[in-house]
Amino acid sequence: MGDVERGVIAAGHPLTAEAGARVLREGGNAVDATVGAMLTSFVSESLLTGLGAGGYMLVAGGGIEPTLLDFFVEAPTRIGDGSEAELLGVGVSFGDAEQVFYIGPASCGVYGVPAGICEAARRWGTVPLEELAAPAARLAREGVVLNAGQAYVAEILVELLTSTPECAALWAPGGQPLREGGLLRNPELSEALLRLGRDGAEPFYRGDIATAVCDWLSARGGSLRAGDLAGYEAIEREPVKMAYRDREILTNPPPSAGGTLLAYALALLDRGPSPPTLRAVIDAMAAAQSERTPEFVEGLDQDGFLGRFLASRLGSTTHISVIDGDGCACSATCTNGEGSGVVVPGTGMHINNVMGEEDLNPLGFHLHPAGRRMPSMMAPSVVMRDGEVELVLGSAGSNRIRSALLQTIVGVVDHAMPVRAAVDAPRVHYEDGVIFAEPGVELDELDADVRVVRFGALNLFFGGVQAAQRQGSLLSGAGDPRRGGVAVDV
Secondary structure (H helix, E strand, O other): OEEOOOEEEEEOOHHHHHHHHHHHHOOOOHHHHHHHHHHHHHHHOOOOOOOOOEEEEEEEEOOEEEEEEEEOOEOOOOOOOOOOOOOEEEEEEOOOOEEEEEEOHHHOOEOOHHHHHHHHHHHHOOOOHHHHHHHHHHHHHHOEEOOHHHHHHHHHOHHHHOOOHHHHHHHOHHHOOOOOOOEEOOHHHHHHHHHHHHHOOHHHHOOHHHHHHHHHHHOOOOOOOHHHHHOOOOEEEOOEEEEEOOEEEEEOOOOOOHHHHHHHHHHHHHOOOOOOOHHHHHHHHHHHHHOOOHHHHHHOOOOOHHHHHHHHHHOOOEEEEEEEOOOOEEEEEEEEOEOOOOEEOOOOEEOOOHHHOHHHOOOOOOOOOOOOEOOOOOOOEEEEEOOEEEEEEEEEOHHHHHHHHHHHHHHHHOOOOOHHHHHHOOOEEEEOOEEEEOOOOOOOOOOOOOEEEEOOOOOHHHOEEEEEEEEOOEEEEEOOHHHOOEEEEO
């Protein structure tokens, strides 16, 4: 923890964090630093994010009106004439738990990252986008050495990464999958990043890159069409704002699901004493999980849904968190899902598999109408205290995002933990009648007949919270060790 000067950044990879820190050192603000870090993450964390991904950015503090920028994935147009490809299921093992993901051309949704980056830079940025993109482009061209965290993700996703010749050419050159210490190079992605910096989002939605993506997918049974991309835009939304203890929580509004369910769980805890018991935390998780009904998912896209939902019951990867020296906070979460396995030649882009994510399609696949934003669990969040930013955070981790954020907020607000301790603390997650627990969680107060899955160590299954905290004139950050997170004070 050091004196406030330029700011602090927490991210999921040392190169990502350092890219943002460099922008802060050179005088950029929190949004500039976040955009610079995001661009580098497309290279350093390319299994989790990228130009073919979607996400959200929450900006608050420093005199900026709190704003949520939604650039998440939209459902594409399905012709329904039998020409579309089927989803391909692949199993992914987390060691103590397994999950099935669905990939291939049919899993690709309308990507939002290029639009989101350009809109954020236009609205809040002070550093030219071309300048922010250049270091990331250079890294993609020269190559990034896989660290232990990214190598582990590559290992568990090896079936996906070798599912197409184009993806295998990047991740299994010479026929052998890259391992820790291996060099990942993507010269075509380098060129795409330079195009984004120079020409903005236009080529990715209405130009030659959009044409290349649509032609490649269409020839392989994908649903993404030129009209889907041409009509896409990043959307500014008003964040969810709710009281918790003596703080104000800002998080992701509908049609995202994660922020709404996080707000509901916090509101339930706010009814009880501080700090809450483990039973109370798990009960809040269970209550939030039980609300993810067909009516909930359908209602997310309706005007006024959040107010009706909370009122009727009270009377949702990679993440980057930044606070700059002026007190502005930027919280950005992006995901490629796991990636579809489809890398479009000439672009270096690995397209998302969001249409094949069971967590985001709980009622079944291909049910969302064309143009609808998918109901993500991602929930970039900010905790305000006395009108100033106290904590900025977000997480990766699919359905575990809201439980990871809930426990981190409880740690800081209710237990007065420093952000480092709150992020490192062992976690639980409740889903479908099962409690998943990391070592160090005392479960004695729970009923003996409850089903528990105990993990042998901290695990990326429980999310990847990247958080930054401001306490008076002091800043500190915490990267989640579960996903190789790093924090850098500037």
